[in-house]
Structure formats: structure tokens, C-alpha cells
Amino acid sequence: MQFLDQPTRNLFFTGKGGVGKTSMACASAVQLADRGLRVLLVSTDPASNLDEVLGTPLASEPTPVESVPNLYAVNLDPEVAAQDYRERMVGPYRGVLPDAAVASMEEQFSGSCTLEIAAFDEFAKLLGDQEATSQFDHVVFDTAPTGHTLRLLTLPSAWSGYIDNNTTGTSCLGPLAGLQAQTLIYKQTVDALADGGCTTLVLVTRPETSAFREAGRTSGELQELGVHNQHLIVNGIFTSQTPEDTIAAAMQRRGEEAIAAMPDVIAGLDRSTVPLASGGLMGIDSLRSVGTTGGTAGLESINDSNDLLEAEPTSAAGLGSLIDDLAAVGHGVILAMGKGGVGKTTVAAAVAVALAERGFDVHLSTTDPAAHVSALIAADELAGLTVGRIDPVQETADYTDEVMQTAGKDLDEEGKALLEEDLRSPCTEEIAVFRAFARAVSEGADRFVVLDTAPTGHTILLLDSALAYHREVTRQSSQMPEAVEKLLPRLRDPDFTRVLVVTLPEATPVHEAARLQEDLRRAEIEPFAWVINQSLVPLSVTDPALRQRRQRELPFINEVRSTLATRVGIVPWQSEAPTGLSGLRRIVAVDSAPAS
Known part of the structure; x- marks a missing residue:
């Protein structure tokens, strides 16, 4: 990996869940330590599997990795920090x-923004305190803050004045009220991130269109903040070893096409490529091989028998198996929910097509301008199906204008700058889209409405508590739109709303989806089913790397089936991108029984 030729002291790894940033951070730390350099590896990821990757039990203090002299690792727990902070803020009231009002405060401090700022607070202590890491030559972080968080933390310290005058009840900025004393440390930390002489920001992605799009967005945000010393790792590049395996050939082709079309903002970055580790990057030996082998890292010998398939589930129903149950009520709302890049838009579109082809009146609404949805809009060739798009940019702009004209009208310039940045939060977009979402849900009373986006359980509870507080103060609940008034009961009604939790058969996506399910259950919403997307388990493959990768999916599929979901649909990996009506029909029609 090229950035290790002349490494900066600090290395920050960032990327969406499941792209391999923890593996890349661990591999970099191990290879630096092997040179005789003292290295501290830090994770602030609440879903961290650092212990598993390194084969060493870790704690909240630097722990030596016995098999790698000079390497120390620490798992900082932002959830504990966020919990402590919430209680400090809410307890006195x-x-x-x-x-x-107390419920509204508690929920305000339960979102991802609080968690991220708590994580930032943890590693800011390491970067901002020179003594904390003075004994190390390099500090490697496997989680980096977003551009939004960095902007929030470097704005003028008008936090308390802003919060005192904030009447929206939905700000993600509240956590900063208790962190003002550390402003100087935050500034030093952000300055260190922007100093190309001491810090490299490593963007980790996969050779997939959605992953490249997310990496491009992140890169642009950070460059706007002066963080220009960026390096791109394209992880998991697959090269077929078995020409006659059509699945393997298609996977190689799709990866090459995605790389050729990656966004310009990251195409020009210095780049390292890492071959697909079919056996997984677990253990020190596999980490040492990253960037130094020809693509067989983690590949074990595989004989010609079907021994690898002995542990497979006896049955694995496909997405089509869920359609009968979804169609039974004859109307209602179907929500495809999941983290970015897991394929929830594809799943939502496929379900909408399947229901329309059964003769139902179906409206598909999306916030994703993906090609297959655009094709549906252009073609308009399926009777009973209409397609619309909630434009998050426009919805957010409208909401931002409204808030600035109300909550922001009496603020000074510093306060307005702070409010404007607060409104750039992902939480703000979710709340802005919420209004359009509420309108769309109301249409499910007499037809099917399929949505590929939905407010998280946190946002639902946040709005619920804010509305409750609004009613407590104003006693004028009749002023709320009917669609909003009825939204929460509709979302909590299993005969009206069915939630499909979409994930991939890998550790991080499954565990992130499990946290999403917990979030929904806090909001009294029970998911209808899980959809495991892009699985190799149903496919017949002969390429050794793909056979081993298929084997690695089994524990995560069985975890979902045995402990997380009552209904599961498995969507096979597609040789052709599932675009247009034919592609969407294909992923519903495929029989997903395991290959023999």
C-alpha cells in the first residue's frame, strides 16, 4: 500500500460499514510495527471487531498485541461515553x-450524531494531548469523523446561546453543549487532521458503484475543510481464477466497470488496490499479506468435494417467498430499511414490481436516483405501478429555509452560522424528508406504497417526543397535519406497515442491521422480515475464492435466521446489475434454495 512507503504519523481510516476499513487499519498497523516502529491502533467504532481481527482481547487502555512486538491496540467505546454524557445533560432536569420534555431531551441525545461526537471526543483526547501518545511513532485510527462533525466542532463557540434559543426540539447539536470546555483540544485535533505533514486520511471503498459514490461524497466534504492529504484504497478487487465459472467472470467484469466509472473527485487520488481476501482478513499472518500478494490472501486449499456446503441451511427462501405474505392485506406501506450500500433501493423496487404484477395498485417512492428506478420512470411499462421520487435536497432546502426564518431570525451572525451548520446534519435531512414521507405513508390506506427510505427509530422517537412536548406546551395539537398526526400509529400497526431490514451476509452489515432493529423496537416498530442481499450461498460456483467466500457467509446467515429474524429472504448475487423491469423481476423470481 503506497501510503506506507513514507507514512505520516497519524493515519485515519474512513468508509461506510462493511468496506473493510478495520481490516485495512489493522494491516497498516501490523506492517508498520513489523518495521520496528511503535504503533498505537485505535478504534472508536461501536461495531468494532478489532479483537477478532487481531486475535487479542482488547480494553479501553492500550493493550500489547502479543504476536506483533511494538503494536498496541485500544477499543474506545463511544456508546459508554455517549451514555455518560446523556445522563450528565438530562439527569438534573x-x-x-x-x-x-425530559423524554424529548433523552431522545435528542440518542442519535448517531451524539455517538459520533462522543467518539470524536475520545480520540481528540489522544490527538490533542501530546503526552498521551508521545511514546508511539504512529497512531492509526480505524474510524474518522465526517465532514459535518468537523465543521460543527470548529465553528465559533456560540453553542450555549444557540441552544438556549433553539425551539425546534430536533437539533443534533445538543451534545456539544456539554463539550465547550474542550474547544481548544477540538481545534488542535481538526488542525492536525488538515496537516498533510502529519496526517493521512485513508478512504476505504469497494469496487462497487454505491461504495464509490459514498467515498466521493466523503472526500469532497473533507477537501472543503482543508483535509487534502487523502489516499484511496479499493478493497476486495476480484480476479477470476476459473474462466469457466460464469459467476466469477461476471464479478470481475462488474468490478472493472465500477472502477472505470468512479467519481472524478476520488479518481485522481493516490490509490492502492487490495485483492479480495476470500478467507477473510483474520489473524496477523493474513494482515501481513495485504498489499503484498497476488490476490490469494486468506485462500485455503479447497478440494473438489462439497464439504464446504455441509453447514449450509437446509432451506433458504428467496425474496419471492415474502411476496405472498406482503400481499395478503391488499394495501399498506412496505419500508426497505438498511445502511447505505446494502441494496435497499433495489429490494424496494423489486417488491413494488412483484406486487404490481399481481394486479395491485402500487406506488414506489424513492430518494435514490439509481439507474433502475430512472428506467422504471422512463419506461412506464407496467400497469398499476407508479414511481415517484422524494428529493431530499429540495426537501432539506425547504426545511432549512423555514427553520432559518423562524428559529434563526433573532440570532446573531455566529448563532446563524452555527444553526446553518446544524441544519447540514444527516439528522436534518431525515427530518426534512419526514414530511414527504408522512404524506406518502398516508396513501397506503387504499393501495400499496413501497418506500426505499424511512426515518430511523431514533428520528421517529425524536419527533414523537418533540410533538409530545409541543402538545404539553401549546395544547394545540389540532394544528399538526393529519398525515403527521396519524403517522406514528400507522408505522406501529403491523397490518398497515411492514419493514424489511436489508443487509449483506457479512459481519459489519449484519451487526449494523441488528442495531437498526433495536432502534426500531425502541420506537415500537417490529420488522416484518430480513432480506439478505447479494449472497453467494444460493449460487453454484467453482472458483476457489468464491467457494470459500460463500462458506464465510454461512455464520452470518445463520445468525440472522436463528437469533435476529422470524422471516428471511435471500437474494443471490446477480451477474448482471438488477436494473430495469427484467432485472427486478429476476431477483424476485430466483429460487434461493442452496446449491447442491
Whole structure:
């Protein structure tokens, strides 16, 4: 990996869940330590599997990795930090403010923004305190803050004044109220991130269109903040070893096409490529091989028998198996939910097509301008199916204008700057889209509405508590739109709303989806089914790397089936991208029984 030729002291790894940033951070740390350099590897990821990758139990203090002299690792837990912070902020108001107000405060501090700022607070202590890491030559972080968080932390310290005047009840900025004393450390940390002489920001992605799009967005945000010393790792590049395996040939072709079409903002970055580790990057030996082998890292010998398939589930129903149950009520709302890049838009579109072909009136609404949805809009060739798009940019702009004209009208310039940045939060977009979402859900009373996006359980509870507080203060709940008034009962009604949790058969996506399910259950919404997308288990493959990768999927599929979901549909990996009506029909029609 080229950035290790002349490494900066600090290496920050960032990327969406499941792209391999923890593996790349661990591999870099191990290879630096093997040179005799003292290295501290830090994770602030609440889903971290650092212990598993390194084969060493870790704690919240630097722990030596026994098999790698000079390497120390630490798992900082932002969830604990966020929990402690929430209690410090909310505790004094229990028994003082109305219960509705306390509930609103508690939920305000339960979102991803609080967690990310708590994580930033943890590693800012390491970067901002020179003594904390003075004994190390390099510090490697396997999680980096977003551009939004960095902007928030470097704005003028008008936090308390802004919060005192904030009447929206939905700000993600609240956590900063208790962090003002560390402003100087935050500034030093952000300055260190932007200093190309001491820090490299490593963007980790996969050779997939959605992953490249996310990496491009992240890169652009950070460059706007002056973080220009960026390096791109394209992880998991597959090269077929078996020409006669059509699945293997298609996987290689699709990866090459995605690389050729990657966004310009990252295409010009210095780049390292890492071959697909079919056996997984677990253990020190496999980490040492990253970037130094010809693509067989982690590949074990595989004989010609079907021994690898002995542990497979006895049955694995496909997405089509869920359609009968979804269609039974005859109307309602179907939500495809999941982290970015898992294929929820594809799943939503496929379900909508399948229901329309059964004769139902179906409206598909999406926030994703993906090619297959655009093709549906252009073709308009399926009776009973209409396709619309909720434009998050426009919805957010409208909402931002409204807030600036109300909550922001009496703020000074610093306060307005802070409010404007607060409104760039992902939480703000979710809340802005919420209004259009509420309108779309209301249409499910007499037809099917299929949505590829939905407010998370946190946002639903946040709005629920904010509305409750609004009613407590104003006693004028009649002013709320009917669609919003009825939204929560509709979302909590299993006969009206069915949630499909979409994931991939890998550790990080499954565990992130499990946290999403917990979030929904806090909001009293029980998911209808899980959809495991892009699985090799149903496919007949002969390429050794793909056979081993298929074997690695089994524990995660069985985890979903045995402990997380009552209904599961498995969508096979597609040789052709599932675009247009034919592609969407294909992923519903495929029989997903395991290959023999």
C-alpha cells in the first residue's frame, strides 16, 4: 500500500460499514510495527471487531498485541461515553421539567450524531494531548469523523446561546453543549487532521458503484475543510481464477466497470488496490499479506468435494417467498430499511414490481436516483405501478429555509452560522424528508406504497417526543397535519406497515442491521422480515475464492435466521446489475434454495 512507503504519523481510516476499513487499519498497523516502529491502533467504532481481527482481547487502555512486538491496540467505546454524557445533560432536569420534555431531551441525545461526537471526543483526547501518545511513532485510527462533525466542532463557540434559543426540539447539536470546555483540544485535533505533514486520511471503498459514490461524497466534504492529504484504497478487487465459472467472470467484469466509472473527485487520488481476501482478513499472518500478494490472501486449499456446503441451511427462501405474505392485506406501506450500500433501493423496487404484477395498485417512492428506478420512470411499462421520487435536497432546502426564518431570525451572525451548520446534519435531512414521507405513508390506506427510505427509530422517537412536548406546551395539537398526526400509529400497526431490514451476509452489515432493529423496537416498530442481499450461498460456483467466500457467509446467515429474524429472504448475487423491469423481476423470481 503506497501510503506506507513514507507514512505520516497519524493515519485515519474512513468508509461506510462493511468496506473493510478495520481490516485495512489493522494491516497498516501490523506492517508498520513489523518495521520496528511503535504503533498505537485505535478504534472508536461501536461495531468494532478489532479483537477478532487481531486475535487479542482488547480494553479501553492500550493493550500489547502479543504476536506483533511494538503494536498496541485500544477499543474506545463511544456508546459508554455517549451514555455518560446523556445522563450528565438530562439527569438534573428529572423531576423538574415535565416528563414529556425530559423524554424529548433523552431522545435528542440518542442519535448517531451524539455517538459520533462522543467518539470524536475520545480520540481528540489522544490527538490533542501530546503526552498521551508521545511514546508511539504512529497512531492509526480505524474510524474518522465526517465532514459535518468537523465543521460543527470548529465553528465559533456560540453553542450555549444557540441552544438556549433553539425551539425546534430536533437539533443534533445538543451534545456539544456539554463539550465547550474542550474547544481548544477540538481545534488542535481538526488542525492536525488538515496537516498533510502529519496526517493521512485513508478512504476505504469497494469496487462497487454505491461504495464509490459514498467515498466521493466523503472526500469532497473533507477537501472543503482543508483535509487534502487523502489516499484511496479499493478493497476486495476480484480476479477470476476459473474462466469457466460464469459467476466469477461476471464479478470481475462488474468490478472493472465500477472502477472505470468512479467519481472524478476520488479518481485522481493516490490509490492502492487490495485483492479480495476470500478467507477473510483474520489473524496477523493474513494482515501481513495485504498489499503484498497476488490476490490469494486468506485462500485455503479447497478440494473438489462439497464439504464446504455441509453447514449450509437446509432451506433458504428467496425474496419471492415474502411476496405472498406482503400481499395478503391488499394495501399498506412496505419500508426497505438498511445502511447505505446494502441494496435497499433495489429490494424496494423489486417488491413494488412483484406486487404490481399481481394486479395491485402500487406506488414506489424513492430518494435514490439509481439507474433502475430512472428506467422504471422512463419506461412506464407496467400497469398499476407508479414511481415517484422524494428529493431530499429540495426537501432539506425547504426545511432549512423555514427553520432559518423562524428559529434563526433573532440570532446573531455566529448563532446563524452555527444553526446553518446544524441544519447540514444527516439528522436534518431525515427530518426534512419526514414530511414527504408522512404524506406518502398516508396513501397506503387504499393501495400499496413501497418506500426505499424511512426515518430511523431514533428520528421517529425524536419527533414523537418533540410533538409530545409541543402538545404539553401549546395544547394545540389540532394544528399538526393529519398525515403527521396519524403517522406514528400507522408505522406501529403491523397490518398497515411492514419493514424489511436489508443487509449483506457479512459481519459489519449484519451487526449494523441488528442495531437498526433495536432502534426500531425502541420506537415500537417490529420488522416484518430480513432480506439478505447479494449472497453467494444460493449460487453454484467453482472458483476457489468464491467457494470459500460463500462458506464465510454461512455464520452470518445463520445468525440472522436463528437469533435476529422470524422471516428471511435471500437474494443471490446477480451477474448482471438488477436494473430495469427484467432485472427486478429476476431477483424476485430466483429460487434461493442452496446449491447442491
